[in-house]
Amino acid sequence: TxxxxxxxxxxxxxxxxxxxxxxxxxxxxxQAYYQSVPKNKKITVIGTNGIHAYKNETLTRRAKSYKKGTHLRVKKIVKHNLTTRYQLSNGYYVTANKKLVIQGNY
Known part of the structure; x- marks a missing residue:
């Protein structure tokens, strides 16, 4: 085995x-990270401390913070090294980690 x-x-x-x-x-x-865009193109922040949005897919140049429970609209998924990020409709990037975000509205 x-x-x-x-x-x-x-x-x-x-x-x-x-x-x-x-x-x-x-x-x-x-996998620890989502590999696809959700069907309704929405994600919800579930991380206790919220998440940060960044201007680059390398997660540099912090732009904004989102609290737990915030609904975000996703434009596409971007691969960076061995992980993935979501590009939001406003052009910012957030993590696709399953412990921090969940696909859909919750």
Whole structure:
């Protein structure tokens, strides 16, 4: 059975630096970032501290902040290195991290 070798990189956790294995079965392992634009082209901020919008897809030059619960309209998805970003209708860029945003209105 295929497995992923993982290491805990959270400095403050009890298991920091320890190595372990997790299954690579597609039912249990998913991408951390969205790979597509939502059907209704809307996302909702779910991060407790909100998220920041940036002027560049490299997430530099901070432009604006959005609080939790804010609904945003997406124009397209942009790939940057191994991750993805959403380009908003106003031209700013935000993360596509599933822990910080969710597709649709919630």
């Amino acid at each position: 295929l497995r992923y070798k993982v290491r805990d990189v959270n400095h403050k956790s009890k298991s920091a630096g320890k190595i372990g294995y997790i299954t690579a079965h597609h039912k249990y392992v998913v």
